[in-house]
Amino acid sequence: MRVELEVAGRRRLVEIERRDDRLTVRLDGQQVGVEATVLPGGRWSLRLPGSGRQHEVVIVSRPDGGGLEALVDGLSVPVRVSSGTAVAKKAGAHGEGPDRVTAPMPGKVVKLLVSAGDQVTARQGVVVVEAMKMENELRAGRAGIVREVLVAEGASVEAGTPLLVIE
DSSP: OEEEEEETTEEEEEEEEEETTEEEEEETTEEEEEEEEEEGGGEEEEEOTTTOOEEEEEEEEOTTSSOEEEEETTEEEEEEEOTTSHHHHHHHHTTOSOEEEEOSSSEEEEEEOOOTTOEEOTTOEEEEEEETTEEEEEEOSSSEEEEEEOOOTTOEEOTTOEEEEEO
């Protein structure tokens, strides 16, 4: 896939080829290998080989209609996709319909941070799940209203279990 992006005011040419769990990415002609894992809720886990650092990335539609926003480890980066590409057409539809927050791994729901009817922002913490003695705060993939909470505090959940719905 080849796409032209404007990231934080700078135009970038990005070419992506996927092989198993590794992405070969060319950014302005320079190649970088990336280990990528798709997570529930429209999130990605990216690791650059050799760095040992893992980054959580979520792509959401900007509420002002001004393109997309990449949330990288909680830092907001505005992104525009050049019109006329397949990615741009998908980006225009991104954010429509319900967004389900799901359990990334088996665990126990230890705290619900929102209730049905609450307004949430992209990346806002919505539920805490304990797995392997670690508490993981799961965040909203986009701004919206919590339409339904599907679990209760104390519930055991499996990986992929829907926890709540945001519209």
